[in-house]
Amino acid sequence: MGKKPPITNRVRELREQHGQMSQAALANAIGVTRQTVIAIEQGRYSPSLESAFRISRVFGVGLEDVFGWDD
DSSP: OOOOOSEEEOHHHHHHHTTSOOHHHHHHHHTSOHHHHHHHHTTSOOOOHHHHHHHHHHHTSOHHHHEEEOO
16 A cells, blocks of 8 residues: 555545535535545545645635645
């Protein structure tokens, strides 16, 4: 199994803070599959820059409020 990317995220936390938004609803809002959202939340996949910006805009926060870099 491969090493997890060093990018951390608060996607699940933000979804829950926004009216218990489902993974499917977030996926539809940003144009990806539900499986992609699951992989992002679990840290198994780093989203494209475009998807990262879309996620931050859905929640109305800055990019660094959603994603971090874990050295």
